[in-house]
Amino acid sequence: MLQISKRGSAMPPSPIRKLVPFAEAAKKKGVKVFHLNIGQPDIETPKAMIDAVKNADFKVLEYSHSAGNESYRRKLVEYYHKVGIEVNHNQIIVTTGGSEAILFGFMACMDPGDEVIIPEPFYANYNGFAVSAGVVVKPITSHIEDGFALPPISAFENAITPKTRAIMVCNPNNPTGYLYSREEMEVLKELVQKHNLFLFADEAYREFCYSGDHFSAMRLEGAENNVVLMDTISKRYSACGARIGAFVTRNQELLDAAMKFAQARLSPPGLAQIAAEAAIDLPDNYFEGTKVEYKKRRDTLVGRLNAIPGVFCPNPGGAFYAIARLPIDDADKFCQWLLESFSWKNQTVMLAPATGFYGTEGLGKNEVRLAYVLNTNDINAAMDCLEKALEEYNRV
Amino acid sequence: MLQISKRGSAMPPSPIRKLVPFAEAAKKKGVKVFHLNIGQPDIETPKAMIDAVKNADFKVLEYSHSAGNESYRRKLVEYYHKVGIEVNHNQIIVTTGGSEAILFGFMACMDPGDEVIIPEPFYANYNGFAVSAGVVVKPITSHIEDGFALPPISAFENAITPKTRAIMVCNPNNPTGYLYSREEMEVLKELVQKHNLFLFADEAYREFCYSGDHFSAMRLEGAENNVVLMDTISKRYSACGARIGAFVTRNQELLDAAMKFAQARLSPPGLAQIAAEAAIDLPDNYFEGTKVEYKKRRDTLVGRLNAIPGVFCPNPGGAFYAIARLPIDDADKFCQWLLESFSWKNQTVMLAPATGFYGTEGLGKNEVRLAYVLNTNDINAAMDCLEKALEEYNRV
Known part of the structure; x- marks a missing residue:
């Protein structure tokens, strides 16, 4: 029988992209999705x-x-x-x-x-x-x-x-x-x-x-x-x-x-x-502006996360990601639920379940990764959604 | 000891690029090199x-x-x-x-x-x-x-x-x-x-x-x-x-x-x-011009090659390459000699030894690949060089 390679079968699918169909379905329903799931910066290319x-x-x-x-x-x-x-x-x-x-x-x-x-x-x-x-x-x-x-x-x-x-x-x-x-x-x-x-x-x-x-x-x-x-x-x-x-x-x-x-x-x-x-010839201060912006976003995100009951997010020193521990049973289930079954003021948030970032099976089940690649207004709106979502998720 | 992988060692170097230092040396001596060795077309990008x-x-x-x-x-x-x-x-x-x-x-x-x-x-x-x-x-x-x-x-x-x-x-x-x-x-x-x-x-x-x-x-x-x-x-x-x-x-x-x-x-x-x-939106006749040009080059190249005593080049039906059998002992040696020791009217030609294209050791030793990516004037000049080179190579 014609077969693909074992390597082709073993190749892992992107853990971030597997939720994309659920995000697309949410958008089709008219729900605005805040994308904190992927490291695509919104900063303009010089x-x-x-x-x-x-x-x-x-x-x-x-x-x-x-x-x-x-x-x-x-x-x-x-x-x-x-x-x-x-x-x-x-x-x-x-x-x-x-x-x-x-x-x-x-x-x-x-x-x-x-x-x-x-x-x-x-x-x-x-x-x-x-x-x-x-x-x-x-x-x-x-x-x-x-x-x-x-x-x-x-x-x-x-x-x-x-x-x-x-x-x-x-x-x-x-x-x-x-x-x-x-x-x-x-x-x-x-x-x-x-x-x-x-x-x-x-x-x-x-x-x-x-x-x-x-x-x-x-x-x-x-x-x-x-x-x-x-x-x-x-x-x-x-x-x-x-x-x-x-x-x-x-x-x-x-x-x-x-x-x-x-x-x-x-x-x-x-x-x-x-x-x-x-x-390479960009002015030496080019990164200062972006760094100030990202730091503001980080502070907003981490501050909001740690203010939510049951959430813990260490303050990251660099990049534009944070991992937060949430009061949830299963990050994959929760992230899908956010897209499939939840919205607040017709908005929701897309997060990356941390399970995809651990090599050890079973770790990261109550953690998510958040990329702070949105402006602080959007981050605040996304955190509003997350706060409401956690309340609702743990009620049902 | 810190070692690279067996795979890294086994990786073959480019058989075409190994002659590049000899071509560079020839150019430094002021010799014009006709590049028939590589499939970089001179046709303008649309x-x-x-x-x-x-x-x-x-x-x-x-x-x-x-x-x-x-x-x-x-x-x-x-x-x-x-x-x-x-x-x-x-x-x-x-x-x-x-x-x-x-x-x-x-x-x-x-x-x-x-x-x-x-x-x-x-x-x-x-x-x-x-x-x-x-x-x-x-x-x-x-x-x-x-x-x-x-x-x-x-x-x-x-x-x-x-x-x-x-x-x-x-x-x-x-x-x-x-x-x-x-x-x-x-x-x-x-x-x-x-x-x-x-x-x-x-x-x-x-x-x-x-x-x-x-x-x-x-x-x-x-x-x-x-x-x-x-x-x-x-x-x-x-x-x-x-x-x-x-x-x-x-x-x-x-x-x-x-x-x-x-x-x-x-x-x-x-x-x-x-x-x-x-x-994709280029006019349907876009390829006609390039095809006519390449066909003319092929006809020039193959015609000239087969007119050289001891040379045989089958007429290729497509692409812009031809492999020719030359009256030589060792294609690698000959191609290097063309760059290192030969010139005619201060010109020489760079060819790809066919040995690099065979998987079976020992094959292609009297064959070279020629890419007809130059205009017909240059191809003719390159063939003049090759003709003189073969005379001289077999005399020495």
């Missing part, structure tokens, strides 16, 4: 990026270099210098979104059956890249009571097996918003050095830190060969649709291997590289 | 595509649907209808180049250790996607004496094992330019039906057929569940840098699996989808 594409002068939209346009990589060196990361343009491979940078890292560092340790809850698509690469994610639980701080070193040590090849952190974290401190990063450095592991650092939200500075894994001295930065411009410049990321490492052997994956797919998107290159 | 991006009105460059913008997929249905392929927009997943369509197909249809049969010589990057997916390419040799026609059915039957999951054809073919006939496609249909295999059809060069019509694998009646079309706009509209392709199948189970891979990487490039959508 005009300078779009204008760069509009003003570009070319006759043939040719393949770029497989590592990305050299002019763009040289500009990226400037950007990284500004954020305290010293690399040269040959240590950067421009990728199709951060997604491809993660895939290249998984493929080039790990073989089927190998293991990568990731603190949970974690970005759900890591599971998809793991299945693609045939590697196993070993989750280490971080806890809402600790604000999702780095789990103790002993938890990592206990999880390390002969098949462990890497530790992966997202900093600041999606989905928890937790901002890892320099001290926590140094602990990870010692761990990867001691056990000869790669340290995969997803720093997609580097620019969005509200309680302290970001400390990049690329700044860990002595771990130059261990650290792989998986980067993206998606959130930095509100340019998710561009699909431009970067795979950055000082490990030459790994760079050479990743380049072969890059060559196989020929080149990253050409038009978007023009936009991305223009972004 | 202005309507570029203008569509320049005129697009949006504030936020958002993620698109993981399957690609619905508006673009609906337009693609029109395009496919015009070329005799009847599909609906839910049977199309827009991909990041044809490359990603191939990767999705390999990932969703085959597991590590599974086998795909491909007539050789074949597009070298299939090897890279095979290594990424952990699958094994089983080459079936096609021969220059037959113009690289489909190998006899017995060769396929002999290569089929319990691990065989798919047969892959590129039609018209890169690197041979061979245009498979309807009869040959029907033979493949019977084969995949008999053995419950997928039929992967790479039809990147569909528009470029000079001796007969193209018969798409998607038109094979009764094999709807077997056929997977891996498509791209790169060559069709001379938009290689856009990175827009398509994964097309009527097999619902496979579509569902491929969608999970598409969701993991979020979305295909956004700006380029705008350009691609505009391309």
Whole structure:
């Protein structure tokens, strides 16, 4: 019989997108849905990026270099210098979104059956890249009571097996918003050095830190060969649709291997590289405005959440996500119910059940992730809905 | 010790790009290099595509649907209808180049250790996607004496094992330019039906057929569940840098699996989808001009090649490639020598050694691939160089 692959069957569906049909049905009924479920910022993409594409002068939209346009990589060196990361343009491979940078890292560092340790809850698509690469994610639980701080070193040590090849952190974290401190990063450095592991650092939200500075894994001295930065411009410049990321490492052997994956797919998107290159010349204060806005939203969201009886939400230090514990029995059921059976003043709210972000079965059942990508008025209206919804949900 | 993966080591480097440093050195010496080595067309990207991006009105460059913008997929249905392929927009997943369509197909249809049969010589990057997916390419040799026609059915039957999951054809073919006939496609249909295999059809060069019509694998009646079309706009509209392709199948189970891979990487490039959508509205005669031009180039190239003593080049029916047998000992050595040690009137030519397109070690040693992506004046000048080079090479 003609059959798809076991890998194709094992590939996880998006835990966020499975509720989409219920949101669409709600909208068809005329209910306004506040989308706190997905990290699509409403911030405008800088005009300078779009204008760069509009003003570009070319006759043939040719393949770029497989590592990305050299002019763009040289500009990226400037950007990284500004954020305290010293690399040269040959240590950067421009990728199709951060997604491809993660895939290249998984493929080039790990073989089927190998293991990568990731603190949970974690970005759900890591599971998809793991299945693609045939590697196993070993989750280490971080806890809402600790604000999702780095789990103790002993938890990592206990999880390390002969098949462990890497530790992966997202900093600041999606989905928890937790901002890892320099001290926590140094602990990870010692761990990867001691056990000869790669340290995969997803720093997609580097620019969005509200309680302290970001400390990049690329700044860990002595771990130059261990650290792989998986980067993206998606959130930095509100340019998710561009699909431009970067795979950055000082490990030459790994760079050479990743380049072969890059060559196989020929080149990253050409038009978007023009936009991305223009972004580097944005004024240095560009991020200040967005950061102020996100911080205001965070404060609004977290304040409102913790004022609801039975709700607990640690204050996230970065990114634009928060995980809240709700007085509910089942987050998946509740999030579907919000869309299917609830509305208040003809409005409802779409949240992401946290279950999809945990690797350990059964965790996150009374937690949801909220992306504060809406203005504070909408966040307040969404919180009004959530407050009413929790009252009603627990009555029925 | 910190080590990259076996997969990263096994990943093949691009056989075409390995000569690039020698071409760069030649150029530094002031030698003009005619690039017949790579399929980067010199045809201008249609202005309507570029203008569509320049005129697009949006504030936020958002993620698109993981399957690609619905508006673009609906337009693609029109395009496919015009070329005799009847599909609906839910049977199309827009991909990041044809490359990603191939990767999705390999990932969703085959597991590590599974086998795909491909007539050789074949597009070298299939090897890279095979290594990424952990699958094994089983080459079936096609021969220059037959113009690289489909190998006899017995060769396929002999290569089929319990691990065989798919047969892959590129039609018209890169690197041979061979245009498979309807009869040959029907033979493949019977084969995949008999053995419950997928039929992967790479039809990147569909528009470029000079001796007969193209018969798409998607038109094979009764094999709807077997056929997977891996498509791209790169060559069709001379938009290689856009990175827009398509994964097309009527097999619902496979579509569902491929969608999970598409969701993991979020979305295909956004700006380029705008350009691609505009391309569908190009006038119906758009391809006539390019086809006439390519046919003229092919006739020039093949005519000149066969006029050189000891050279044989079958007349390719499509695409913009030809493979020629040269009176040489070692194509890799010769192609490097052309760049390193030869010039005539301060000019030389860059060719792709055919060895990189064969899966069987030792084949193609006296063959090269030529991409006729230059105008006829340049092709003539390049052939002047090649003629002189062969005289000189065989004297030394």
